[in-house]
Amino acid sequence: MTVRLDALRAEYLAGLRTFLEHGDEAALTYAYELGRRALNDGLGLLDMAAIHRAALDALVLGVALDERQRFMEAVTAFFNELLAPFEMSIEGYRAALTASEERFELAVRGATAGLWDWRPQTDEVYFSPHFKRIMGYEDDELPNERQALLNAIHPDDFGRVTEALQTHLERRTTYDVEYRVRTKAGEFRWVQSRGQALWRDAGEAYRMVGWIVDITDRKRDEEALRVSREELRRLSAHIQHIREEEKARIARELHDDLGQQLTALKMAASLLEYQGNEVPSSTPPTDALNGMYALIDQLLDSVRRIAADLHPAMLDDLGLIPAIDALIDEFSARYRMRVVRHIDVHAITFNRECRIEVFRMVQEALTNVARHSGATEVVFEMVRDDPHCIVRIADNGRGAAHNDRPGRHSFGLLGMRERAALLGGEIRISTSPGSGFALTAILPLTAVEARDELSELSESSKPARSATSRRDD
Ligand SMILES: Nc1ncnc2c1ncn2[C@@H]1O[C@H](COP(=O)(O)OP(=O)(O)O)[C@@H](O)[C@H]1O
Ligand SMILES: [Mg+2]
Incomplete structure (x- = not known):
């Protein structure tokens, strides 16, 4: 120089x-x-x-x-x-x-956002006319003082706002918060506030500029949507519950009432046979009687099967794992599919309320395997992974193109998601064309595990054949 x-x-x-x-x-x-x-x-x-x-x-x-x-x-x-x-x-x-x-x-002047400009060191602040209008004030009614805004922030949101501001100034994180402000009329409105500070080399912020927008309508819509979703979920859960109860009742009646009557019919027929032996002239042809017996037996079988399809009595009598075991046995035999089981039998004692939900999820997943996969092998897992119970059904079939939005008529997966959500859990699907379909239910243990001794007793009668981890061919 x-x-x-x-x-x-x-x-x-x-x-x-x-x-x-x-x-x-x-x-x-x-x-x-x-x-x-x-x-x-x-x-x-x-x-x-x-x-x-x-x-x-x-x-x-x-x-x-x-x-x-x-x-x-x-x-x-x-x-x-x-x-x-x-x-x-x-x-x-x-x-x-x-x-x-x-x-x-x-x-x-043209912005729909209300602008603010703040000097942290001197605490000087500028609120644009629109900023004040969002709060219900004319330009000259609200002083350009930070305290004027701080006084208006909802007490429940205050801590969140100051914390976000502090972390932005100190750690340069994004400043983007939603909070409520009291307007001149005394009502609260929701605003979204975003801002950006400028820092000196030494690291202290010397200026921060940002804007607020009124998001009250959006918040109202979101809340209405949330409430309506919640109601729909409750309604759907209620309908499911009634359906299951109804099915259980019909199953019971079929089994007990119709079953007993059929047994009585069989006894009456044999009585007829016995009396017939005493009066040889009117002996009914044995072939006809045998045919009748066979028919009654078939009827009894059908009644039991329909009742079991409607509601597996095993679920109430023996518990979830024996019922799932039986379901898999039947599936494996009917569709000639190899099922590899990894069931952590002693890891979880299931409560009564979750049984039907978990059972129906497994049932629907297996139905899908039979219907859509063309698989030759299924791996079924049911394990404890604190704080969750993991139920996984994975096949080696043709898989599907992953689509987060289920089709209009696909209620199976939707139902599973609802049931999982009811227990506070979720369903995850991992699949792609040609590489199988894996469905995992992640359920919080707090929702599926028995808490009191009574439910533990009712679940403890597990069949001897369930090993901790087992392969079934
Ligand atoms: N194991 C599977 N293998 C291949 N595709 C499957 C499997 N499970 C489900 N899918 C696919 O996901 C879709 C949705 O299943 P779901 O909701 O149960 O409806 P649905 O069984 O009535 O078609 C099925 O139509 C099928 O395309
Ligand atoms: Mg289905």
Whole structure:
């Protein structure tokens, strides 16, 4: 810098001398050129004043008294040329600043967002007119003071807002919070507030600018949607519950009532046979009687099967795992499919309430395997993985293109999700065409595990054949 300044000082002095001797335009152009170079080199106006002062010192003594006036006018003209580039650049800067300020002004006035601008060190704050309007105030009704806003934030949201602000200033995390503000009328409105601070090199924030938008309507819609979803879920759970109860009742009646009557019919028929032996003339043909017995047996079988399909009595009598075991046995035999079982029998004692839900999930998953997969092998897992119970049914079939949105008529998976949600859990599916279909139910143990001894007793009667981990071919 000093070298450049020294060179410039010498050049300026020489240029000024030439100008004083010849007074021509070219010398003035030279002064302008020197000024432009100085500006480009990052020199300032004070440097220019020093250069000029040095030139005056060097020249002024040689000027006759009566020449002084003309001399001063000439050097001032020369100096003005040196300064011209600086002046122009300041002008340009001013124009750009004005344009930018106008743009900001327009943006603030036209914005649907309410803008705020805060200096953390002095706590000076600016709220745009629209900011105040969101809070129900005219521009002159709410002071540009941070406390005015802090007083209006809902007490339940206050901690969250200040914490978000603090972490933004300290750790530069995104500042994006939703909170309620009390309006002039006294009601609360939801706003979303976003902002961005500017930091000095030392790390402290010196300014933060942001905006708020009124999201009250969105919040209201979200809440209405949440409530309606909740109601639908409760309704669906209620319908499922009634359906299961109804099925269980019909199953019981079929089994007990119809079953008993059929047994009675069989006894009556055999009585007929016995009496017939005493009166040989009216003996009914044995073939006909045998046919009747067979028919009654078939009927009894059908009744038992239909009853079991409606509601597996085993579920109530023996518990979840024996019922699932029997279900898998039947599935494996009916569809000639190998099922590999990993059942952590002693790891979980299931409560009564969850039995039907878990059983139906497994039943639907197996039905899907039979219906859609074309698989040759299924792996069934039921394990404890604190704090969850994991039930997994995976086949080696054709799989499916993964689609998060189930089809309009696919109620199987939807039902499973509902049942899982009812227990506070979820269903995850992992599949792709050609690589099998794996369905996992992740259920919180708190919802499926028995808490009191009574349910434990009812579940403890597990069949001896369930090993901790077993392969069935
Ligand atoms: N094990 C599986 N293998 C291949 N595709 C399956 C399997 N399970 C389910 N899917 C696919 O997911 C779809 C939805 O299943 P689901 O909701 O039970 O409806 P549905 O069985 O009535 O078609 C099925 O139509 C099928 O395309
Ligand atoms: Mg299905």
